[in-house]
Amino acid sequence: MTVQRDAAGANGARTVPDATVARLATYLRVLTGLGEDAATTVSSDELAVAAGVNSAMLRKDLSFLGSYGIRGVGYDVATLTEEIARTLGLTVHRSVALIGIGNLGQALAGYAGFASRGFRIAALVDADPARVGTTVHGMTVRDIADLERVVADEDITIAVLATPAAVAQDVCNRLVAAGVTSILNFAPVVLAVPGHVDVRKVDLAAELQILSFHESRKSLLADGDRKLFDRRHAAPSQGSNNSLVARNSGARKSVGARA
Helix, strand or coil, X not given: CCCEEEEEECCEEEEEEHHHHHHHHHHHHHHHHHHHCCCCEECHHHHHHHHCCCHHHHHHHHHCCCCCEECCCEEEHHHHHHHHHHHCCCCXXXXXXXXXXXXXXXXXXXXXXXXXXXXXXXXXXXXXXXXXXXXXXXXXXXXXXXXXXXXXXXXXXXXXXXXXXHHHHHHHHHHHHHXXXXXXXXXXXXXXXCCCCEEEECCHHHHHHHHHHHHHHHHHHHXXXXXXXXXXXXXXXXXXXXXXXXXXXXXXHHHHHHC
């Protein structure tokens, strides 16, 4: 089932499919880069190519926002950037709690891209006594026992879950009870949440398995193409040569008889 989001554009409130929301985030990344390069306008074709989609899909996605293009000119980079950011809710900076400060959690805590896109890592939380109280990327790791207090004190509405699978659901339940309504889940488990809570799952191992599948398919196709090539270019067998000679001889005799 496709989850849909409300977006208020020039045409009033509209529902935006999740797939479109994901592509809007990609368009925003491209537009941000164009803005940093001092570009003022971009055509739909240029933006589509940079985002890895076709121009028809791009125009359909942007139609959810309203009409911002100018025929023969394209889109104003600054205006479209602002509108997509507003649609994605990025005009308000959001406080995020990162739960689970293992290797993955520490890498996420150090990712500079969160702040540049409107997200502030407001709290690092872990259950390991050896990590609690330590400093990671300038922040003190808080105790999971204080999770509810952390959520309240830092006004957390989004949490990033990088815990082991065995404890992910319990931590999720506590986050939801404390008022968190959006969770980015890196734990290799499917979380059960109430209808008002949004969960996005990131399974790195599953993504690698999908790539492995495609690699296997490419190998099979390459092997099949190679065998077909070999069959088409194989030297004729002796039997085939004899048949060809016989057919040619018969043809000459037929011609001689008619003459």
